[in-house]
Amino acid sequence: MLLLNCPHCGPRNETEFNCGGESHVIRPSLDCSDVGWANYLFFHHNPKGVNLERWRHTFGCGRWFNVARDTISHNITAIYSMSEPRPDTSNGCVGAEVLS
Numbered sequence: 356m357l358l359l360n361c362p363h364c365g366p367r368n369e370t371e372f373n374c375g376g377e378s379h380v381i382r383p384s385l386d387c388s389d390v391g392w393a394n395y396l397f398f399h400h401n402p403k404g405v406n407l408e409r410w411r412h413t414f415g416c417g418r419w420f421n422v423a424r425d426t427i428s429h430n431i432t433a434i435y436s437m438s439e440p441r442p443d444t445s446n447g448c449v450g451a452e453v454l455s
């Protein structure tokens with residue numbers, strides 16, 4: 356069972372949340388090509404390791420936030436607000452608290 360630490364409500368069971376997919380995906384401009392829109396809508400990273408995802412506390416405060424989750428171990432290495440920049444994951448991890 357995954358335990359997510361909502362930045363507004365504290366630790367809660369994953370059943371209270373919904374994953375909204377990859378974080379930090381930039382919406383293309385309106386004059387972008389069809390290929391560009393298709394890439395934006397349908398093709399996202401699916402890394403083996405740390406993945407940055409958007410999550411919503413659907414059955415709690417209803418707010419969105421970002422999570423750095425390892426897709427292999429499901430360890431959550433960072434939880435941060437939607438307005439914060441993406442953490443450095445270049446070495447395959449994020450230097451933050453680990454919740455399991």
Ligand SMILES: [Zn+2]
Pocket residue numbers: 361362363364365412415416417418
């Ligand atoms: Zn919450």
